[in-house]
Amino acid sequence: MTELRITIDVNGEARPCTVEPRLTLADCLRHELGLTGTHLGCEHGVCGACTVLVDGVSARSCLMLAVQADGAKVRTIEGIAGKNGAFHPLQEAFHRLHGLQCGFCTPGMLMTLLEFLGEKPDPTEAEVRDAISGNLCRCTGYQSIIAAVMAAAAEMRRLGMRS
Ligand code: FES
Ligand code: FES
Numbered sequence: 001m002t003e004l005r006i007t008i009d010v011n012g013e014a015r016p017c018t019v020e021p022r023l024t025l026a027d028c029l030r031h032e033l034g035l036t037g038t039h040l041g042c043e044h045g046v047c048g049a050c051t052v053l054v055d056g057v058s059a060r061s062c063l064m065l066a067v068q069a070d071g072a073k074v075r076t077i078e079g080i081a082g083k084n085g086a087f088h089p090l091q092e093a094f095h096r097l098h099g100l101q102c103g104f105c106t107p108g109m110l111m112t113l114l115e116f117l118g119e120k121p122d123p124t125e126a127e128v129r130d131a132i133s134g135n136l137c138r139c140t141g142y143q144s145i146i147a148a149v150m151a152a153a154a155e156m157r158r159l160g161m162r163s
Contacts, residue, residue: 006070010035011079019066025059026050028066029076037077037107041136048135051108052076058115077107080114089155090114090148098140099148105137109145117153118163125150 007016010033017032026043029035029052041047043062050062053075080088090110093099100106109132116123116131123131128149129142137145156162 004067004070006067008033008066008069008071009073011075017066021065021067023066024062025052025054025064025066025069025074026061028069029061029074032066035076035078039104039107041104046136047105047108048112048132049105049108051111051135053111053115056115056118058112075111075114077110080110089159089161090117090152093148093152093155094145097144097148097151099145101139105135105140109135109137113149113152114163117149117156121153121157121162123149123153128153 001020003018003020005016005018007014015033017028019028019032026038026040029038038052038061039049040062041049045060045063050060051058052061054064054069054072081091082088087095090113094106094110112132112135120127125146128146132145
């Protein structure tokens with residue numbers, strides 16, 4: 001099959017790769033670029049585990065082809081910590097308040113929340129529940145997730161962070 005040369009800006013770094021047109025963005029990130037923090041659950045757009053930001057907008061990377069991201073800026077879970085490796089406030093709050101157990105859903109959850117908190121820095125709990133309604137968690141229970149998001153939002157406001 002014909003392969004295409006594409007370049008995706010991933011977490012601020014130009015990442016050229018050669019892909020088949022049928023390769024999904026999720027598989028490109030995981031298998032071509034070694035970024036396995038993006039998880040695959042359902043592989044048909046339901047669970048949200050594969051969520052990344054494409055030009056600042058959340059996208060199911062299992063439903064998008066890598067060639068569609070040619071020239072785009074993609075942000076993955078590997079790109080949210082501070083330059084010195086310090087946790088992002090979302091990571092810190094999920095860690096401290098037990099917003100995860102197995103962690104499988106967590107990367108997609110956090111990428112969805114990054115977009116959401118950028119648009120709505122002071123959300124209500126109901127708005128947070130609505131925002132993550134497309135991210136399925138099978139083991140934590142949502143109460144501690146919501147508590148972590150509220151704490152992270154407060155910390156991001158304190159720091160003047162929007163993403
Ligand atoms: S793996 Fe993409 S939505 Fe479930
Ligand atoms: S932490 Fe296990 S699925 Fe969400």
